Amino acid sequence: MIRLRDVCFSHHGHGDRARLTLRHLSLSVPQGGFRWLVGPSGAGKSSLLRLLHLSARPDHGTLEVLGLETQRAKRRQLAQLRQRIGMIHQDFRLLPDLSAFDNVALPLRLAGQAESSIQQETRDILEWLGLGAQAQARPDQLSGGERQRIAIARALVTRPALLLADEPTNALEESQAWRLLELFRDLSRNGTTVIVATHNETLLREAPAPAIILRQGALVNETDGMTA
Numbered sequence: 112m113i114r115l116r117d118v119c120f121s122h123h124g125h126g127d128r129a130r131l132t133l134r135h136l137s138l139s140v141p142q143g144g145f146r147w148l149v150g151p152s153g154a155g156k157s158s159l160l161r162l163l164h165l166s167a168r169p170d171h172g173t174l175e176v177l178g179l180e181t182q183r184a185k186r187r188q189l190a191q192l193r194q195r196i197g198m199i200h201q202d203f204r205l206l207p208d209l210s211a212f213d214n215v216a217l218p219l220r221l222a223g224q225a226e227s228s229i230q231q232e233t234r235d236i237l238e239w240l241g242l243g244a245q246a247q248a249r250p251d252q253l254s255g256g257e258r259q260r261i262a263i264a265r266a267l268v269t270r271p272a273l274l275l276a277d278e279p280t281n282a283l284e285e286s287q288a289w290r291l292l293e294l295f296r297d298l299s300r301n302g303t304t305v306i307v308a309t310h311n312e313t314l315l316r317e318a319p320a321p322a323i324i325l326r327q328g329a330l331v332n333e334t335d336g337m338t339a
């Protein structure tokens with residue numbers, strides 16, 4: 112379960128006056144729920160994903176992620192919680208000096224998993240995403256779509272309970288985007304909460320699902336089908 116009550120958030124930049132980026136957001140997503148996250152550029156979609164990924168904290172209000180109220184949680188609880196969250200960043204954030212394989216394996220290594228199962232699971236997900244042949248390539252030797260699929264593999268390899276995706280299809284061909292969407296839906300049917308920020312009109316039109324709609328940091332409404 113994800114629950115926000117009256118959450119406000121501002122970016123505190125260098126010397127700039129902080130501007131309210133998210134305004135009094137209250138919403139909830141049940142475990143296993145799938146939500147599109149939509150709104151014009153600058154509406155606050157990435158900022159909301161940052162809060163849910165525990166990379167930033169609300170200035171105000173309460174934020175519950177996977178049942179844990181984050182403001183009351185201890186540092187260790189937050190670290191454990193973070194290991195249950197998969198995040199696909201808009202700019203991929205791959206480590207440039209590591210191979211595709213080692214980028215994907217990293218969260219499993221950080222979680223202290225046995226090397227034999229790391230090898231197996233990393234190979235499996237790379238194969239599934241059609242990247243078996245690129246396993247030893249570094250990110251700068253890969254295309255944009257391949258890099259995006261590495262970022263997707265890294266987010267999925269830990270089988271997260273919450274998957275957050277920021278524009279995960281923008282470098283993908285249409286057939287790959289549909290395949291990814293099917294995967295997200297399967298994950299959600301199997302109990303993973305999935306929140307996908309997108310501008311992809313085709314996906315939104317062809318795959319109606321409840322949407323969290325933001326405008327200028329405020330929630331417009333949550334719909335049960337098509338987005339506004």
Ligand SMILES: Nc1ncnc2c1ncn2[C@@H]1O[C@H](COP(=O)(O)OP(=O)(O)OP(=O)(O)O)[C@@H](O)[C@H]1O
Pocket residue numbers: 122123124132150151152153154155156157158159
């Ligand atoms: N690191 C930052 N420092 C200061 N302001 C920021 C920072 N990141 C985002 N903002 C501001 O916060 C607001 C919301 O940005 P955010 O990236 O969350 O929007 P978005 O809906 O994800 O946009 P896009 O669709 O273009 O990715 C914008 O006004 C943006 O300029």
